[in-house]
Amino acid sequence: MRRASLAAGIVFLVFSLIVMVASWSMEYYSSIGPGPGFFPFWLSLALGLLSIAWIVQILRSAPKSGNKSGKGKEEERFLPRGTALLRLLSIVGALCFMIILMEPLGFQLSMFAFMIFLLVVLGRVKILTTLIIAAGSSFGLFQVFTMLLDVQLPHAAIPFLAGIGL
Amino acid sequence: MDALHDLLMGFSVALAPGNLLYAFLGSAFGTLIGVLPGIGPAAGTALLIPLTARLDPTGAIIMLTAIFYGTQYGGTITSILLNVPGEAASAITCIDGHKMALKGRAGAALSIAAIGSFIGGLFATIALVFLAGPLTKLALEFGPVEFFALMILGISLMMGLAGKSMVKALMMGILGLLLAMVGMDPVRGAPRFTFGKMELMDGLNFVPVIMGLFGLSDILENAEESLDSTKSAKVGSLIPSREEVKDSVGPIARGSLMGTILGLIPGMTGSMASFLSYSTEKKISKHPERFGEGAVEGVAGPETANNAHANGALIPLFTLGIPASPTVAVLMGAFLMNGLIPGPFLFRENPQLVWGVIASFFIGNVILLILNLPLVGVWVKMLKIPYSILFAVILAFMVIGAYGVENSVFDVFIMLLFGVLGYLFKKFDFPMAPMILTLILGPTMERSLRRSMEMSQGDFSILFASPIAAGLLIASLIVLITSALRVFPGTRKKATSGSGSDRK
Amino acid sequence: MGILSIRKCAAILMAVCLVGVAASVGAQTFPAKNKAITLIVGFSAGGSSDAGARILAGGMEKVLGTKVEVLNKPGASGQLGYTMVAQAKPDGYTIGLASLPGVMVSIMDPDRKAAYKKDDFQPIALQVLDAGVIAVKADSPYKTIKDLLDDAKARPKKITMSTTGLQTGDHFSILQLQQLTGTQFAIVHFDGAGTAMTALLGKKINAYVGNVGDVLSQLKSGDIRVLGVMDTEESPFLPGVKTFESQGINLLGGSWRGYLAPAGTPKEIVDKLSAAMKTALETEEVKAAMDKLGLHIRYMDAKDYTKLWDSYGSMVKELIPLSKQ
Numbered sequence: 001m002r003r004a005s006l007a008a009g010i011v012f013l014v015f016s017l018i019v020m021v022a023s024w025s026m027e028y029y030s031s032i033g034p035g036p037g038f039f040p041f042w043l044s045l046a047l048g049l050l051s052i053a054w055i056v057q058i059l060r061s062a063p064k065s066g067n068k069s070g071k072g073k074e075e076e077r078f079l080p081r082g083t084a085l086l087r088l089l090s091i092v093g094a095l096c097f098m099i100i101l102m103e104p105l106g107f108q109l110s111m112f113a114f115m116i117f118l119l120v121v122l123g124r125v126k127i128l129t130t131l132i133i134a135a136g137s138s139f140g141l142f143q144v145f146t147m148l149l150d151v152q153l154p155h156a157a158i159p160f161l162a163g164i165g166l
Numbered sequence: 167m168d169a170l171h172d173l174l175m176g177f178s179v180a181l182a183p184g185n186l187l188y189a190f191l192g193s194a195f196g197t198l199i200g201v202l203p204g205i206g207p208a209a210g211t212a213l214l215i216p217l218t219a220r221l222d223p224t225g226a227i228i229m230l231t232a233i234f235y236g237t238q239y240g241g242t243i244t245s246i247l248l249n250v251p252g253e254a255a256s257a258i259t260c261i262d263g264h265k266m267a268l269k270g271r272a273g274a275a276l277s278i279a280a281i282g283s284f285i286g287g288l289f290a291t292i293a294l295v296f297l298a299g300p301l302t303k304l305a306l307e308f309g310p311v312e313f314f315a316l317m318i319l320g321i322s323l324m325m326g327l328a329g330k331s332m333v334k335a336l337m338m339g340i341l342g343l344l345l346a347m348v349g350m351d352p353v354r355g356a357p358r359f360t361f362g363k364m365e366l367m368d369g370l371n372f373v374p375v376i377m378g379l380f381g382l383s384d385i386l387e388n389a390e391e392s393l394d395s396t397k398s399a400k401v402g403s404l405i406p407s408r409e410e411v412k413d414s415v416g417p418i419a420r421g422s423l424m425g426t427i428l429g430l431i432p433g434m435t436g437s438m439a440s441f442l443s444y445s446t447e448k449k450i451s452k453h454p455e456r457f458g459e460g461a462v463e464g465v466a467g468p469e470t471a472n473n474a475h476a477n478g479a480l481i482p483l484f485t486l487g488i489p490a491s492p493t494v495a496v497l498m499g500a501f502l503m504n505g506l507i508p509g510p511f512l513f514r515e516n517p518q519l520v521w522g523v524i525a526s527f528f529i530g531n532v533i534l535l536i537l538n539l540p541l542v543g544v545w546v547k548m549l550k551i552p553y554s555i556l557f558a559v560i561l562a563f564m565v566i567g568a569y570g571v572e573n574s575v576f577d578v579f580i581m582l583l584f585g586v587l588g589y590l591f592k593k594f595d596f597p598m599a600p601m602i603l604t605l606i607l608g609p610t611m612e613r614s615l616r617r618s619m620e621m622s623q624g625d626f627s628i629l630f631a632s633p634i635a636a637g638l639l640i641a642s643l644i645v646l647i648t649s650a651l652r653v654f655p656g657t658r659k660k661a662t663s664g665s666g667s668d669r670k
Numbered sequence: 671m672g673i674l675s676i677r678k679c680a681a682i683l684m685a686v687c688l689v690g691v692a693a694s695v696g697a698q699t700f701p702a703k704n705k706a707i708t709l710i711v712g713f714s715a716g717g718s719s720d721a722g723a724r725i726l727a728g729g730m731e732k733v734l735g736t737k738v739e740v741l742n743k744p745g746a747s748g749q750l751g752y753t754m755v756a757q758a759k760p761d762g763y764t765i766g767l768a769s770l771p772g773v774m775v776s777i778m779d780p781d782r783k784a785a786y787k788k789d790d791f792q793p794i795a796l797q798v799l800d801a802g803v804i805a806v807k808a809d810s811p812y813k814t815i816k817d818l819l820d821d822a823k824a825r826p827k828k829i830t831m832s833t834t835g836l837q838t839g840d841h842f843s844i845l846q847l848q849q850l851t852g853t854q855f856a857i858v859h860f861d862g863a864g865t866a867m868t869a870l871l872g873k874k875i876n877a878y879v880g881n882v883g884d885v886l887s888q889l890k891s892g893d894i895r896v897l898g899v900m901d902t903e904e905s906p907f908l909p910g911v912k913t914f915e916s917q918g919i920n921l922l923g924g925s926w927r928g929y930l931a932p933a934g935t936p937k938e939i940v941d942k943l944s945a946a947m948k949t950a951l952e953t954e955e956v957k958a959a960m961d962k963l964g965l966h967i968r969y970m971d972a973k974d975y976t977k978l979w980d981s982y983g984s985m986v987k988e989l990i991p992l993s994k995q
Contacts, residue, residue, distance in 0.1 A: 008594050012337065019344060019359075026351075026358065031995070033619030036351035036358050039612060040344060047340045054333050078593065080390045087389040088589075091561070095582045098565055099575055111565070115558055123554035124394035133555060137562045145566065152573050152741055153566070212715040309874030310858070350746075352859070354994055355836035356781040364753065364785075367746035432864045486871060487887025489864050492714070499721055502963050509887040572744050613861065620858040621830050621875065 002058060004078035009055040016048035090122060106156030111138035169295050176521025180529050185228050188221065189526050192229035193533045196236020200252050201244055203567020206373070207237040207253065208493040215500050223504040224519045228526040230500050234493060235287055235476040235527070238436070239534050242279045242469055243545050247272060248560050250381035250567075255436030255472040257376040258444045261599060262457060262464030264380075272546050273404030275465050278411070280538040282418045282470035287531040289422035290429060290477035294484065295524060302485040305430040310617035311629055313433065315638035317611035320442055320603065322642040325649035326449035327457075327599045332649075335600045338591075342601035345370055346608025352616040365576040369609060372437065374568040374581040379598055381564050382585025385557050387592065394554045404542055406462070414466035417447050421470030428471070429478025432490040437606050439475035440468035445603060449645070458597070477527060483508050484520065700762050700939045706737035709929070710758075710766035712751020714744040718883055718963065722798055722927055723767045725959045729950030747835075749776045749784060752930075756786035760932040762939035765794060770926040770978070774986040775837050792935050793979050795944040796928035796970035797951065798960065800881040802843045802900035802921075803908070804831075807870060808893055815897040815917055818877060822853040830875040831855040832866040837993050840879040843900060843923035845989050850919060870894065881924050882907055883964040900924055907964045926968075926982075928975050944972050 019040055026037030079085065094117055101110045115134035119125040125133075145153055179185065199210035211233050218226035241252030246263035259279065266275040293301055308316075321339070328335030348359045349369030360366035406414070421443045428439040447467040448457045457464050479490040480497075487509030489495035501508045512520050551559075568581040591598055622628035630636045701707060709727050713719040720742065727738040743751040752773055755766035768791070776782045804815065812818040822829045833840040836859045844857055858875055860866035863884040870878040871893060878885075878894070882905050888894040889908060898914040899905050900923040914921040929947065931940055950956050951969050960967055970978065 005594060008590075022359070027354065030353050032622075032624035033353070033616060036353050036356065040347055040358075043340050043343050043347075047337060047344070050333055050337045050340070054337065057333065084390045087393060088386055091386060091389055092582065092586065095561070095565070095578070095585075099579050099582065102565075102569070102575055102578070111562060114565075115562060118558035118561060119555065122389075122393040123558055125554050129555070133559070137559065141562070141566065145570075153569070154573075154575075209715055212720075306868060306872035309869050309872055311874075350836075352836070354781070355779075357783065362783060364746050364749055364783075367749065432868045433861070482868070486868070486893075487891060488867050488871075491864075492717075492862075495717070495862075495864065496715075499718070499963070503721075503959070505962050507887050507890055509891045511891045572750075573742060574745070574750075617858050617860065620856060623827050623856050 001078050002061075005058050006055060009051050009058060013048055013051040013055070016044040016051060019044035020048065087122060091118075094118060103154045104157045106158075106161055107153040108138045108142045109156065109161065111141070114138075172517060172521045173295055173525060175517070176523075176525030177528075179224065179518055179522030180228065180525035185225055185522065185526060186529065188225045188229040189232050189530045190533055192232025193236040193239075193530050193537060196233035197240035197534065197537060199233065200237035200240020200242070200256075202240075203244070203250070203252065203377070203563045203570065205570060206493070207234055208496050209570075210237060211493060211496045211500070215496075215503065218500065219503070223506060224522050226504055227497075227500065227506075227519070227523050228530075230497055231480065231523060231527065232530040232533075234480075234497060235473065235530065236534055238287075238473045238476045239280065239283050239538050241472075242283070243276065244563075245380075246275045246279065246465070247545060247548055248381065248556075249384045250560055250564060251373070251376050254372050254376070255440045255475070256469070257372075257380065257437065257602065258440050258468045258599070259465055260376075260380045261444075262459070262461050264384075265458070265460035266462065266465065267549065269460050270402030271410075271460065271462075272549060273402065273542050274406035274410055275462070276542040276545060277404065277539060278406050278414050278462055278466050279469040280535055280542070282414065282421065282466045283473040283538075284531050284535040285418050286422045286425050286470035286472075286474035287477045287534075288528065290426040290474040290481075291524065291527040291531070293426050293478065294481050294527070298481060298485050301427075301430055301481060304427070305432070305482055306486075307634055308431045308433075309632075310614045310621065311632050311635045312638065313431075314611060314614035314618055314629065315632075315635035315642070317607045317614060319638050319642040319645065320438070320445070320607045321611065322645040322649070323442065323445035323449055324600045324603045325646060326454070327445055327597060327603065328649070331595070334594075334596050338596050338598065339600040339604045342604030343608045345375075345601070346605050347612065349609075352613045363576070365572075365574055370605070371571055371577050371580060372606070373571050374577040375584045375605070376602065377564050377568055378581040378584030378586075379588035379591075379602070381560060382581060383588030383592060385560065386585060386589040388553070388557065393557055395552065404546065410462045413462050417443070417463040417467030418470045420446065421467040422474045425471035425474025426478040429475035429490065430481050432482055432488055433610065434475075435491060435606070436472045436475045436479075438610075440472040441603050441606055443467040443471035444599070458599075473531075477531075480527070484512070484524075485510055700942055701734050701736045703736060705763060706739050707734075707762070708764045709738055709740050710751045710754050710764065711740055711742050712744060712748030712754075712767065713742070713769075715742050718800070718965070719748075719767060719769055719925075719927060721963055722960065722965050725956055725963075726797055726947060726950055729953055729956040730946050732953070733946045733949045746782075747776065748772055749782065752776060752791075753785050755930055756790040756932055758932045760792075760934035760936075762931065762935055762943065765929050765931045765943065768793075768928055768930045770928070770982045771839050771842055771986050772837075772925070773930075774979075774982045775990065778983065778987045779837070779990050788979075788983055790933050791930040791979075792933050792940055792972070793975040794929045794931050794940055794972055795947045796926060796968060796975045796978065797947065798927050798965045799901065799968040800883050800925040800927070800965060801905060802839060802924035803880060803882055803885055803896050803911070804898055805870070805878045805880075805885050805888075805894045805896045806876065807873065808895050810876070810895065812877070812897070813895070815914065815919065818897060819851050819853055822851075822855055826854040827856050829855050829877065830858050831877045831879055832869060832875045833857060833859050834863050834866055834880055834884075835859055835861060837990075839881070839923055839925050841993055842986065842989050843921065844879055845992050846923065846985075847919070847921055850921060882966065886964050901966075905966060907966070926978065928970070940972055 023037040023040035027035035028037045029035050094114055098114050112134050115137050119130040142153055199205050211230055218229055241256035242259055244250045244252040245256045245259040246267050249260050249264040251257040263275045324339045348366055350367050351358045357367055424443050425439045428434040447463045448454050479494050482488045482490045483494055489498045565578055568577045571577055618628055711720050711723045724740055727740050730738045743754055751766055758764035776784045777788050806812050831844055863880050869875045896908055896911045899911050900914055900921050948969050951967050
């Protein structure tokens with residue numbers, strides 16, 4: 001955990017440096033007041049200093065002793081491993097799927113696939129229940145939102161699919 | 167009192183069966199819109215306008231305004247139950263509201279929220295009836311300079327949102343301010359930090375950000391354990407305990423006042439009102455450490471404030487003919503389409519309609535209370551759905567919600583990004599509230615400063631020339647100093663003063 | 671093998687012919703009965719631009735006999751919507767709302783990094799001009815525009831004037847006014863009419879610049895005085911307000927809202943759409959609806975609209991560097 005925190009602190013520090021550099025290329029002060037680069041510069045500077053302060057705090061705090069005492073709970077890993085990590089990545093992956101394919105495939109198809117994946121693979125829900133919920137969430141909600149509520153969920157960009165109403 | 171007399175006349179109009187029905191339909195629909203992701207109050211109101219074309223003007227406006235303040239009731243439900251904000255102003259309720267739900271107090275949270283919302287709405291409407299004149303004058307006093315000072319005060323309250331680590335809270339606060347600067351800058355109108363992406367030109371969209379930070383990060387956290395659990399959350403009693411009610415009284419009172427005043431001022435949003443209420447409650451609480459763990463004040467205050475804000479935002483529409491927010495602008499469009507121009511003269515020209523509509527605000531809020539309280543039991547049943555199904559449905563709703571804000575897939579990406587970030591923030595114990603607060607207040611802060619400079623052509627003294635602004639800035643200073651004192655010479659002082667009682 | 675490739679060629683040739691025939695038939699039978707026309711509005715639902723577009727869409731449906739669906743793609747002051755139109759298929763089934771000078775600014779200003787150019791669009795027709803106005807508070811010492819200008823000359827950069835946003839029509843109008851009259855104002859940019867009007871009524875700024883639609887309520891309640899309207903004719907919604915032209919200042923401005931098709935849309939289709947819009951704008955229903963919103967119908971066919979389009983191009987190009995000072 002300590003190492004991970006240090007890494008995070010460095011990430012913040014690097015981030016603030018990047019922003020600071022970016023703000024240099026912007027106008028610092030206009031003729032009548034702070035320019036677009038003014039606040040980003042000072043804020044990123046402050047953030048950088050605070051990151052350093054945090055890193056110092058971490059370094060100063062006594063590291064948890066390496067030998068595991070009876071209370072191993074303190075030594076939680078920072079990131080889960082194995083199947084837990086896989087689950088997390090699956091969710092992120094499924095969302096990426098939606099982001100990339102929602103417009104080309106249209107809402108209904110992509111959401112249907114999305115739900116089936118989540119329910120069957122991650123939720124281990126029975127097939128029948130999955131199909132009902134997936135259909136409802138995709139085709140059903142599509143009708144509700146576009147017909148009744150006038151929210152514009154995307155139709156497929158692929159003409160063949162759009163032709164059949166997807 | 168004249169106003170009272172007119173109001174009674176208004177009731178006679180509002181209680182006519184037809185208008186009563188419209189108030190009911192509007193309230194119900196508004197609640198639904200608040201619950202559903204992807205449609206904010208503006209869009210929801212806008213899409214019903216054609217339907218109301220068939221109705222007489224009074225009925226149409228009654229229905230549309232009911233939708234408008236009704237959404238504030240609905241937005242709370244998903245915030246508390248699912249940690250997914252139903253709409254922007256209800257986001258802060260996620261923090262303590264959902265924690266309450268996790269402890270089995272979902273019913274109590276929803277009930278308190280409904281009651282607080284009712285009182286807030288009522289308070290703002292009473293203010294409209296009896297204090298419209300002076301309140302409007304107050305609203306007009308708020309120009310760019312005063313806005314800037316108010317934003318500074320809000321941002322300094324952020325310090326009070328710090329948990330154990332002030333450093334982390336400050337870092338998050340600054341991060342929020344930096345994120346607030348994404349988009350077209352107020353000085354040159356040139357894109358700033360947009361990576362060439364057009365969708366970022368208006369800045370980060372608030373709804374996808376908070377959906378990610380709260381909703382998605384929650385699901386990711388749960389994914390660490392398992393997602394196939396057929397168990398569901400426990401549901402305790404639906405009625406708030408006596409203590410919860412007692413603790414809510416103060417926040418509700420303060421939230422009503424705060425929300426109404428902030429609603430009056432065009433440019434102040436509902437999210438600002440609810441967040442400022444939360445920050446204030448935490449700052450003045452005797453037990454600030456309870457916030458974030460399910461403090462009922464963290465629900466009572468903001469929920470009251472956002473409803474008071476919604477009803478308060480209608481005041482400038484009636485007294486000045488100015489829409490205080492984009493949603494109210496949609497309502498104004500509805501007025502126009504019915505051949506009415508909103509403004510003070512409407513009171514003389516068409517008192518039946520105006521007072522009928524105002525009376526319907528009272529009725530609408532009552533209807534909403536009656537609708538929502540018993541429904542608490544129904545909504546809470548949602549928690550009984552096994553998580554293995556619930557998580558997927560929540561994800562589906564979040565995708566629709568993020569997409570629906572501006573019909574853009576990019577917003578879904580933003581939701582994902584902030585979901586992952588939120589997950590990481592939680593891991594490292596970074597408090598999210600300060601970041602969200604500064605994200606909300608940041609843009610207005612920078613723009614108000616810019617406007618003030620444009621007005622004075624670069625002279626900073628304009629910021630102190632206004633008594634209101636000067637007062638607010640001094641208040642900010644006081645807040646900053648007291649927050650800093652709590653932290654720094656803090657530890658030793660706290661030990662001696664706090665433990666004075668347990669030293670026999 | 672040789673036979674196969676001849677067959678292939680024949681097939682390709684036939685396909686090409688069919689497509690060509692289909693295209694020309696398509697133009698003649700435009701719009702097809704069950705194919706909806708998408709009208710892209712780069713602004714949020716419920717705003718004044720959107721409202722006007724929806725009214726017209728409703729009218730067009732009746733004239734053309736097909737569905738005309740409004741698709742909102744808000745963001746970046748309309749830029750997202752314009753991009754979508756520029757990249758759409760030029761078959762007449764996708765058109766978009768355009769607001770001048772906003773759309774020109776997005777094209778001409780390199781900072782906006784627009785993914786389209788002026789020639790990517792084919793103007794169809796103009797619908798409405800929401801003319802610009804300058805207003806002061808009713809109890810202000812400025813009774814006419816001349817008073818305001820005189821004071822501005824005496825105290826350069828001291829008189830505050832609001833806009834509803836950076837590089838909006840109001841902003842450009844102020845820049846033009848300054849050029850025409852040799853004055854310098856302190857320009858203060860707000861976000862939309864609501865906050866700017868509040869500032870005027872709260873005496874935080876001296877003068878308000880916006881559109882006719884913004885000031886209807888306050889004029890009626892007597893809270894403000896409109897010093898002039900930036901049009902060639904007086905506005906029916908502002909009784910008693912003179913044009914700036916008639917007061918000796920050649921200032922014309924406001925929001926010109928019209929419709930564009932992607933460049934390359936066949937002329938017959940553009941003309942059909944244009945004619946449909948004209949007819950729709952002449953129906954009682956549409957006229958009444960526009961009236962209620964304070965929208966002044968000003969129809970221009972494709973030719974005239976293109977002229978306006980071009981003239982705005984040069985005007986905006988000139989003023990953009992000024993707007994960045």
